[in-house]
Amino acid sequence: MNNLVTSAEGNGALIRVTNLCKTYDNGSGLVHVLRNINLKVYPGEIVAVMGPSGSGKSTLLFILGIFLHPTRGSYFLGGENVLTLDRTGQAEFRRRRVGFVFQTCDLLENSTVYENLEFPLIYAGMDRKERPARIAAALEKVDLGHRMHYSSNRLSGGERQRVAVARALVNQPQVILADEPTGQLDRSHGHLILTHFGEIVRDGKTSVVVVTHDPEMAARCTRVCSLQDGILSEQ
Amino acid sequence: MRLNDLLCVSVRQVVRHRRRYLGVVLAIALGVAGFITVVTMSREVKKNFNEDLDLIGGVTVIRVYFDNTRSYRPQWFRDQTLEALTDLEGVKELSLAAVKGGQTNYHGERHIFMAMAVDEAFWQVRSFWAQRGRLFGPGEVFERQRVCVLGAELARKVFGTQDVVGRSLEINQEQYRVSGILGGVTDSGMANSVFLPLTTAQDRLPGQVLTDRLYLRCLTWDDVAQVAAAIPKVIGSHQSPEELHVEVSWEGLKRVKQLAWWIESLIYLAISATFILGGVGIWNVMMAAVTSRTREIGLKKAMGAEDKDILAQFLSEALCLSGAATLLGAGLGRIMMEIMGIMIGSRPPENLFFLGLVLAFVFAVVLGVGAGLYPSLRASRMEVVSAIRYE
Numbered sequence: 001m002n003n004l005v006t007s008a009e010g011n012g013a014l015i016r017v018t019n020l021c022k023t024y025d026n027g028s029g030l031v032h033v034l035r036n037i038n039l040k041v042y043p044g045e046i047v048a049v050m051g052p053s054g055s056g057k058s059t060l061l062f063i064l065g066i067f068l069h070p071t072r073g074s075y076f077l078g079g080e081n082v083l084t085l086d087r088t089g090q091a092e093f094r095r096r097r098v099g100f101v102f103q104t105c106d107l108l109e110n111s112t113v114y115e116n117l118e119f120p121l122i123y124a125g126m127d128r129k130e131r132p133a134r135i136a137a138a139l140e141k142v143d144l145g146h147r148m149h150y151s152s153n154r155l156s157g158g159e160r161q162r163v164a165v166a167r168a169l170v171n172q173p174q175v176i177l178a179d180e181p182t183g184q185l186d187r188s189h190g191h192l193i194l195t196h197f198g199e200i201v202r203d204g205k206t207s208v209v210v211v212t213h214d215p216e217m218a219a220r221c222t223r224v225c226s227l228q229d230g231i232l233s234e235q
Numbered sequence: 236m237r238l239n240d241l242l243c244v245s246v247r248q249v250v251r252h253r254r255r256y257l258g259v260v261l262a263i264a265l266g267v268a269g270f271i272t273v274v275t276m277s278r279e280v281k282k283n284f285n286e287d288l289d290l291i292g293g294v295t296v297i298r299v300y301f302d303n304t305r306s307y308r309p310q311w312f313r314d315q316t317l318e319a320l321t322d323l324e325g326v327k328e329l330s331l332a333a334v335k336g337g338q339t340n341y342h343g344e345r346h347i348f349m350a351m352a353v354d355e356a357f358w359q360v361r362s363f364w365a366q367r368g369r370l371f372g373p374g375e376v377f378e379r380q381r382v383c384v385l386g387a388e389l390a391r392k393v394f395g396t397q398d399v400v401g402r403s404l405e406i407n408q409e410q411y412r413v414s415g416i417l418g419g420v421t422d423s424g425m426a427n428s429v430f431l432p433l434t435t436a437q438d439r440l441p442g443q444v445l446t447d448r449l450y451l452r453c454l455t456w457d458d459v460a461q462v463a464a465a466i467p468k469v470i471g472s473h474q475s476p477e478e479l480h481v482e483v484s485w486e487g488l489k490r491v492k493q494l495a496w497w498i499e500s501l502i503y504l505a506i507s508a509t510f511i512l513g514g515v516g517i518w519n520v521m522m523a524a525v526t527s528r529t530r531e532i533g534l535k536k537a538m539g540a541e542d543k544d545i546l547a548q549f550l551s552e553a554l555c556l557s558g559a560a561t562l563l564g565a566g567l568g569r570i571m572m573e574i575m576g577i578m579i580g581s582r583p584p585e586n587l588f589f590l591g592l593v594l595a596f597v598f599a600v601v602l603g604v605g606a607g608l609y610p611s612l613r614a615s616r617m618e619v620v621s622a623i624r625y626e
């Protein structure tokens with residue numbers, strides 16, 4: 001089956017995924033997690049991917065972040081075939097072009113909020129003096145400016161999630177990949193995050209792909225795609 | 236990743252996980268302290284050890300003498316020869332002596348003995364001390380006093396007791412005051428001898444008192460062979476070496492060296508064991524850290540860290556650990572060095588301490604890199620997803 005999800009025709013897509021498949025061998029046979037996924041995401045879009053648990057949403061997001069390699073298919077970001085990148089190129093890609101928010105809102109333990117946001121900037125080679133302003137700005141956007149020097153171990157679940165979002169934003173990436181970014185947030189903070197995603201994509205250069213179970217959040221996205229049994233379709 | 240960021244992050248990690256690392260740091264610090272102490276104090280201790288062992292065997296004392304009984308032209312040590320021997324490298328001190336036959340009549344009983352005419356340095360060179368009373372010193376030698384020191388056995392034979400300090404003894408029909416009884420490890424020859432100030436003997440004993448024997452004490456037993464080999468040449472360049480004999484206690488020297496080698500080896504073995512344990516400790520701790528920080532590694536890779544960044548971070552943490560341990564060890568080593576210096580009453584040159592410090596830092600780097608390399612490589616090669624999903 002070949003399913004194509006695009007919002008418009010044309011070649012200006014920031015993300016272009018074609019015939020993407022992911023298959024695992026679980027010992028007793030092959031498991032087809034993703035089947036012939038075709039997806040185009042254009043600059044300025046927020047695309048929601050919805051679907052039941054185990055439908056392959058996180059796997060798709062991991063492939064878009066090139067944390068995983070597909071079994072088959074192609075993936076272009078900004079016209080570049082990112083699946084051909086070597087390990088150094090992949091790291092460079094994650095550093096400069098992608099910001100990732102994990103479902104488990106992983107933060108570095110025994111580190112402060114500031115240090116959590118500083119690492120992407122360190123890896124990007126940003127000067128030490130420029131970092132505080134950038135970190136403060138990212139934290140302000142998720143309403144956590146006052147928690148900058150808190151230990152991440154002392155944050156509530158919601159605060160941790162917002163810090164994880166701020167960390168994904170701090171390097172000002174081209175694409176933000178967020179796995180359930182509002183899963184642990186109350187309504188107002190979930191709203192805040194989405195508003196901020198909206199502000200980010202407004203410049204017309206950035207895209208956001210969000211995996212969510214929250215219909216309200218999906219409703220506020222530019223497009224909503226559904227992933228079921230490894231097949232992606234637009235709602 | 237920039238170097239200053241790397242160092243900052245690594246130091247922060249080590250400080251934050253200090254409880255986990257404390258045991259390893261202490262183990263390495265003790266090894267380093269021991270190493271620095273051995274490097275800085277070994278020569279001083281050896282010198283001291285030499286002196287202590289000399290009490291048993293006198294292995295660093297070289298006996299040099301002219302056998303005038305076999306020579307038509309009697310020889311004795313000239314002043315310029317003595318000066319040259321004193322300046323010889325490896326010689327700590329020397330003492331000049333002469334031997335004459337002596338006799339005494341005490342309560343009608345005649346005793347024959349060896350009268351040794353010695354200078355004030357003799358006691359120190361031969362490691363003798365006074366068992367009773369005192370041994371005559373520079374004053375008595377300079378003033379040519381009629382005093383004597385008796386071997387313990389001779390005192391018992393002549394007086395029937397060793398409690399003879401202050402009593403008079405007739406030697407070759409001259410009266411001498413007994414100033415002390417010879418103590419220390421002495422052979423039967425020394426225990427049955429009378430010791431007179433060299434100047435007094437030259438004035439009062441009949442016939443010529445030729446200073447034909449010499450005792451040289453070397454700085455350490457390592458100097459003995461070299462000094463013994465040089466003596467004939469030095470003497471030959473100032474006077475005739477005819478019938479010159481150089482005696483060294485080679486067998487004793489060999490045994491003492493063996494003993495010292497064993498002691499030194501055991502010390503180095505203990506230090507090596509400490510270093511190895513420290514290395515294994517670092518390895519273990521880093522492996523445990525890699526396992527417990529698997530998710531952190533995955534997260535950092537997701538943030539854009541390259542394999543080399545992760546490798547550098549874990550290696551640098553291992554280096555920080557060994558570096559911190561070395562600093563602590565250097566401090567401990569300095570304290571141990573000061574304490575030992577006070578105990579043995581000598582102070583090593585300061586540059587030896589710095590040499591020890593530099594060597595210890597080299598060891599620390601080798602240890603840190605060696606023990607931290609495999610865990611760091613393992614961490615750097617982790618795949619992002621499996622690391623993030625690690626439970």
